[in-house]
Amino acid sequence: MDQVIQRLRRFRDERNWQQFHNSKDLAMALSIEAGELLEAFLWKSPEDADPEKVKEELADVFAYALLLSDAYNFDLEKIILEKIDKNEAKYPVNKAKGTAKKYNEL
Amino acid sequence: MDQVIQRLRRFRDERNWQQFHNSKDLAMALSIEAGELLEAFLWKSPEDADPEKVKEELADVFAYALLLSDAYNFDLEKIILEKIDKNEAKYPVNKAKGTAKKYNEL
Amino acid sequence: MDQVIQRLRRFRDERNWQQFHNSKDLAMALSIEAGELLEAFLWKSPEDADPEKVKEELADVFAYALLLSDAYNFDLEKIILEKIDKNEAKYPVNKAKGTAKKYNEL
Amino acid sequence: MDQVIQRLRRFRDERNWQQFHNSKDLAMALSIEAGELLEAFLWKSPEDADPEKVKEELADVFAYALLLSDAYNFDLEKIILEKIDKNEAKYPVNKAKGTAKKYNEL
Numbered sequence: 001m002d003q004v005i006q007r008l009r010r011f012r013d014e015r016n017w018q019q020f021h022n023s024k025d026l027a028m029a030l031s032i033e034a035g036e037l038l039e040a041f042l043w044k045s046p047e048d049a050d051p052e053k054v055k056e057e058l059a060d061v062f063a064y065a066l067l068l069s070d071a072y073n074f075d076l077e078k079i080i081l082e083k084i085d086k087n088e089a090k091y092p093v094n095k096a097k098g099t100a101k102k103y104n105e106l
Numbered sequence: 107m108d109q110v111i112q113r114l115r116r117f118r119d120e121r122n123w124q125q126f127h128n129s130k131d132l133a134m135a136l137s138i139e140a141g142e143l144l145e146a147f148l149w150k151s152p153e154d155a156d157p158e159k160v161k162e163e164l165a166d167v168f169a170y171a172l173l174l175s176d177a178y179n180f181d182l183e184k185i186i187l188e189k190i191d192k193n194e195a196k197y198p199v200n201k202a203k204g205t206a207k208k209y210n211e212l
Numbered sequence: 213m214d215q216v217i218q219r220l221r222r223f224r225d226e227r228n229w230q231q232f233h234n235s236k237d238l239a240m241a242l243s244i245e246a247g248e249l250l251e252a253f254l255w256k257s258p259e260d261a262d263p264e265k266v267k268e269e270l271a272d273v274f275a276y277a278l279l280l281s282d283a284y285n286f287d288l289e290k291i292i293l294e295k296i297d298k299n300e301a302k303y304p305v306n307k308a309k310g311t312a313k314k315y316n317e318l
Numbered sequence: 319m320d321q322v323i324q325r326l327r328r329f330r331d332e333r334n335w336q337q338f339h340n341s342k343d344l345a346m347a348l349s350i351e352a353g354e355l356l357e358a359f360l361w362k363s364p365e366d367a368d369p370e371k372v373k374e375e376l377a378d379v380f381a382y383a384l385l386l387s388d389a390y391n392f393d394l395e396k397i398i399l400e401k402i403d404k405n406e407a408k409y410p411v412n413k414a415k416g417t418a419k420k421y422n423e424l
Contacts, residue, residue: 001107001183003183004183004186004187007187007190008186008190011190011193011194014199014203015197015199015202015203015204016203016204017202017206019204020206020255022152023147023152023153023155023160024147024150024151024152024155025152025254025255027140027143027144027146027147027160028144028147028250028253028254028346029254029255030140030143030167031137031140031141031143031144031247031250031349032247032248032250032251032254034133034136034137034140034167034247035137035243035244035246035247035248035250036244036247037133037136037137038133038134038137038240038243038244038247039244040133041129041130041133041134041240042237042240042241042244042418043232043237043241043418044130044418045130046128046129046130046131047129049129049130051178054129054133054174054178055178055180055185056185056189056192058171058174058175058178058180058185059185059186059188059189060189061136061140061167061171062171062175062182062185062186063186063189063190065164065167065168065171066186068160068164069164069168072157072160072161072164074161074164076107076168077107077109077110079161079162079164079165079168080110080114080165080168080169080172081110081113082165083162083165083166083169084113084114084117084169086162087117088117091121093120093121096121096123097120097121097122098121098122098125100123100126100360100361100362126361131360131361134240134356134359134360135360137243137353137356138353138354138356138357138360140353141349141350141352141353141354141356142350142353144346144349144350144353145350147346148312148343148346148347148350149312149338149343149347150312206254206255206256213319213394213395215395216395216398216399219399219402220398220402223402223405223406226411226415227409227411227414227415227416228415228416229414229418231416232418234364235359235364235365235367235372236359236362236363236364236367237364239352239355239356239358239359239372240356240359242352242355242379243349243352243353243355243356246345246348246349246352246379247349249345249348249349250345250346250349252345253341253342253345253346256342257342258340258341258342258343259341261341261342263390266341266345266386266390267390267392267397268397268401268404270383270386270387270390270392270397271397271398271400271401272401273348273352273379273383274383274387274394274397274398275398275401275402277376277379277380277383278398280372280376281376281380284369284372284373284376286373286376288380289319289321289322291373291374291376291377291380292322292326292377292380292381292384293322293325294377295374295377295378295381296325296326296329296381298374299329300329303333305332305333308333308335309332309333309334310333310334310337312335312338
């Protein structure tokens with residue numbers, strides 16, 4: 001993933017865009033792209049979404065998520081694994097198995 | 107990132123959650139988490155956001171984005187690099203440099 | 213607002229769209245439009261957003277919010293006023309005055 | 319709806335919150351609440367969403383949409399009716415009837 005992050009940085013810097021990329025606007029951009037991804041599924045059953053559209057919008061989501069992570073110097077794999085650890089505690093298998101309830105309703 | 111995806115799958119399967127994880131609901135979950143990430147920046151200047159909250163919500167965004175990508179069997183790095191290629195064409199350096207305009211306004 | 217809701221219903225029914233308008237997809241449509249509204253403010257200070265774009269996207273947000281409210285037969289003014297009552301209790305003036313903290317941090 | 323807007327203004331002003339309510343953050347707050355509304359439908363069929371949760375989150379969406387509209391001095395009914403006029407042109411009945419396609423695919 002390091003190579004991808006480097007290309008994202010280069011794409012940004014060649015255009016002199018870092019001036020716009022504060023963390024708040026990056027989080028907004030990510031949320032906007034998540035909405036565009038959602039649009040691929042609107043008024044449809046899941047299997048009728050166009051995989052090409054899903055692919056492109058999901059790539060945009062990843063791009064902004066990686067730029068935001070990079071802005072904070074997060075170790076990407078580490079923060080995800082730590083969050084899974086937390087979720088293991090919030091959703092113990094014996095309570096959460098087979099139910100979609102939120103942790104505070106288990 | 108493969109190890110992370112494997113842990114996400116195991117977390118899901120131990121809880122028997124794949125039944126809920128159709129692509130439409132995964133895209134919804136991603137969008138909901140993007141909203142929670144946005145909340146870390148609400149009513150604040152970017153530098154006043156709590157990095158701990160940003161870290162946790164961004165990890166959730168990545169988790170659902172990875173699960174969705176996995177559901178489609180996408181090659182994650184490849185789809186991001188392909189999207190950057192497309193954006194290189196949409197935002198040529200000589201037109202896009204230093205401006206935050208959308209490609210259709212350049 | 214009743215006249216507006218009636219026009220929204222007629223617009224929908226002339227196109228035979230009620231078949232797509234289940235509450236889950238209406239909530240998704242509302243979220244997608246909220247993302248498009250957000251885009252009017254991306255990479256900008258608030259006063260640089262184009263009021264025409266804000267107007268159009270906000271109108272779309274209202275349209276789906278009204279259709280969703282109508283699908284549940286909510287009394288629109290009543291549910292907003294009731295929520296303000298709840299928020300009065302969650303954010304007592306003496307604690308919340310002048311601070312943007314969330315109720316659980318007050 | 320005027321009475322509702324007046325109560326929203328009073329709620330805000332008693333807490334001295336107008337300082338936080340610039341249009342960009344209001345649009346963010348609206349988007350965040352739209353995400354919370356979406357959560358009422360996550361991993362569920364539409365009819366299994368809790369109407370109480372839908373009611374509360376939809377009320378929050380309306381509250382921020384009204385505050386944003388108020389910040390721009392929009393005539394709320396007028397902007398929605400004008401947008402329906404535009405959509406009548408974008409989605410002519412003879413082309414759009416019975417299909418969920420986007421206007422640019424009709």
